[in-house]
Amino acid sequence: MTVRTRFAPSPTGFLHIGGARTALFSWAYARRHGGTFLLRIEDTDVARSTPEAVQAILDGMQWLGLAHDEGPFYQMQRMARYGEVIQQMLTSGSAYHCYMSKDDLDTLRAEQEARKQKPRYDGRWRPEPGKTLPPAPAGVIPVVRFRNPTDGVVSWDDQVKGKIEFANAELDDFIIARGDGTPTYNFCVVVDDWDMAITHVIRGDDHVNNTPRQINLLRALGAPVPAYAHLSMILGDDGQKLSKRHGAVSVMQYDDDGYLPEAVLNYLARLGWSHGNEEVFTMEQFVAWFDLDHVTASAAQFNTEKLNWLNAHYLKLADDQRLAVEIHRRLKASGVDTGVSNIDAAGIAAINKDRVGNLNELSDIAHLFYVAPGISNELASMHLTEVAVAALRDLRTRLQDAVWTAPELSATVKQTLTATGLKMPQVAIPLRVALFGQTQSAAIDKVLAVLGREETLKRLDRVL
RNA sequence: GACCCUAUCGUCUAGAGGCCUAGGACAAUACCCUUUCACGGUAUGAACCCGGGUUCGAAUCCCGGUGGGGUCGCCA
Numbered sequence: 175m176t177v178r179t180r181f182a183p184s185p186t187g188f189l190h191i192g193g194a195r196t197a198l199f200s201w202a203y204a205r206r207h208g209g210t211f212l213l214r215i216e217d218t219d220v221a222r223s224t225p226e227a228v229q230a231i232l233d234g235m236q237w238l239g240l241a242h243d244e245g246p247f248y249q250m251q252r253m254a255r256y257g258e259v260i261q262q263m264l265t266s267g268s269a270y271h272c273y274m275s276k277d278d279l280d281t282l283r284a285e286q287e288a289r290k291q292k293p294r295y296d297g298r299w300r301p302e303p304g305k306t307l308p309p310a311p312a313g314v315i316p317v318v319r320f321r322n323p324t325d326g327v328v329s330w331d332d333q334v335k336g337k338i339e340f341a342n343a344e345l346d347d348f349i350i351a352r353g354d355g356t357p358t359y360n361f362c363v364v365v366d367d368w369d370m371a372i373t374h375v376i377r378g379d380d381h382v383n384n385t386p387r388q389i390n391l392l393r394a395l396g397a398p399v400p401a402y403a404h405l406s407m408i409l410g411d412d413g414q415k416l417s418k419r420h421g422a423v424s425v426m427q428y429d430d431d432g433y434l435p436e437a438v439l440n441y442l443a444r445l446g447w448s449h450g451n452e453e454v455f456t457m458e459q460f461v462a463w464f465d466l467d468h469v470t471a472s473a474a475q476f477n478t479e480k481l482n483w484l485n486a487h488y489l490k491l492a493d494d495q496r497l498a499v500e501i502h503r504r505l506k507a508s509g510v511d512t513g514v515s516n517i518d519a520a521g522i523a524a525i526n527k528d529r530v531g532n533l534n535e536l537s538d539i540a541h542l543f544y545v546a547p548g549i550s551n552e553l554a555s556m557h558l559t560e561v562a563v564a565a566l567r568d569l570r571t572r573l574q575d576a577v578w579t580a581p582e583l584s585a586t587v588k589q590t591l592t593a594t595g596l597k598m599p600q601v602a603i604p605l606r607v608a609l610f611g612q613t614q615s616a617a618i619d620k621v622l623a624v625l626g627r628e629e630t631l632k633r634l635d636r637v638l
Numbered sequence: 639g640a641c642c643c644u645a646u647c648g649u650c651u652a653g654a655g656g657c658c659u660a661g662g663a664c665a666a667u668a669c670c671c672u673u674u675c676a677c678g679g680u681a682u683g684a685a686c687c688c689g690g691g692u693u694c695g696a697a698u699c700c701c702g703g704u705g706g707g708g709u710c711g712c713c714a
Binding site: 186219222223276279287335340344353358360378415452471474483486490601603615617619 | 641649650652654661663664665676677678706708709711
């Protein structure tokens with residue numbers, strides 16, 4: 175049997191971190207078993223679905239590098255098929271028309287809640303042997319309800335949570351088609367998973383309660399029941415649940431915030447899944463190791479600090495040319511023209527990538543190379559003392575004819591040390607202030623090498 | 639309220655009855671390295687929710703409690 179998994183978001187917003195992990199696990203499971211991963215857009219909520227959201231989801235998936243093998247399928251394009259199945263069910267008696275109005279339904283639910291009961295449809299239009307149904311009210315367009323079994327239990331062996339069992343008595347006859355004929359979620363999912371031959375449904379925890387309904391539907395249709403794996407939810411950094419109002423952000427926000435996709439992926443993989451003590455691994459390793467047995471059943475709290483650590487780790491490993499592209503992109507976005515200078519962004523990346531936590535910090539440093547920052551009075555008076563300026567003057571003369579490589583520049587600075595009798599920090603710090611308006615930078619010889627002779631002398635002359 | 643799920647250091651987790659005086663990672667703290675800030679290295683502190691069982695033996699199995707979460711839509 176070929177494994178077929180799917181990621182089925184509804185296009186009512188961006189791809190957030192929880193959805194991204196669900197997609198990642200579905201993708202990995204298919205890859206792990208040489209199967210097929212498909213993307214399905216569940217857009218039957220016409221009022222809330224937007225093309226922008228579809229694009230946002232596609233963008234997020236692409237940024238993460240989670241490629242689907244089939245799709246994207248759009249449920250709105252499958253209406254004919256849904257109508258056909260509904261008609262079939264109506265004919266076979268596994269579904270029926272219900273003329274109860276929304277108002278009556280609301281009243282019924284309010285009464286049930288007042289009695290502290292579980293709100294549910296009371297089956298008044300459900301056909302039963304020997305039961306006489308009221309005459310269909312004129313002018314009312316009925317909804318279609320599924321005739322759910324009333325006895326027994328429905329259970330499945332959840333691939334992450336173990337055996338889960340529901341009494342059919344707990345389930346009511348849910349609506350599968352609205353008054354306007356459009357099918358509803360549980361129904362579409364079932365028909366799609368069936369038609370698309372999905373073997374493993376990997377989805378969020380919030381669908382556990384839909385599963386017994388979907389299994390009953392599948393059985394009524396005579397369709398095979400796939401394996402289910404329900405992933406527990408991801409809580410915010412503060413332990414609170416993520417919501418639109420609180421903490422739920424688009425995966426693209428992580429791009430904006432300077433995270434590398436491989437860091438986000440590695441973090442997400444490790445959030446709720448483990449492989450012994452492995453913490454840092456490639457996607458190839460993840461795919462080779464991934465299994466549902468080691469997915470945690472309980473909710474996990476998002477930890478930005480650990481993500482930051484992974485991001486810093488992957489930054490160190492990242493190719494300098496790739497980082498150069500990121501630097502240009504980010505600087506350009508903040509209005510800095512990097513074209514006027516011949517400073518090599520890859521060089522900047524090479525000497526700074528192991529000192530920063532994210533791409534934005536790297537870009538901020540790069541900014542200092544492209545545009546000479548001002549020097550605050552405070553720093554000037556503290557570091558550009560008479561002694562320091564004299565040393566810088568000495569250094570300037572030597573720099574004039576120095577061979578412009580880091581080792582040679584290091585030697586040059588040391589000559590100034592010898593000449594002035596100062597210690598390295600006594601020269602290096604004023605030099606940093608003169609060059610960048612701040613006291614910290616990467617190793618000063620490397621910095622000079624990247625900044626270049628012309629720019630270095632120009633900046634030095636400002637303070638001499 | 640009903641139903642369903644869940645519970646190991648602050649956080650993510652290892653752990654499938656003896657290997658556990660509970661391991662790793664992030665974070666924290668200390669020290670080392672050092673041309674500043676970082677990086678890096680080393681070390682330290684830090685947890686099995688509670689109560690009953692089962693068993694020679696339980697973090698691991700069972701029951702109950704408590705905490706947390708999910709669902710109860712003509713949303714998905």
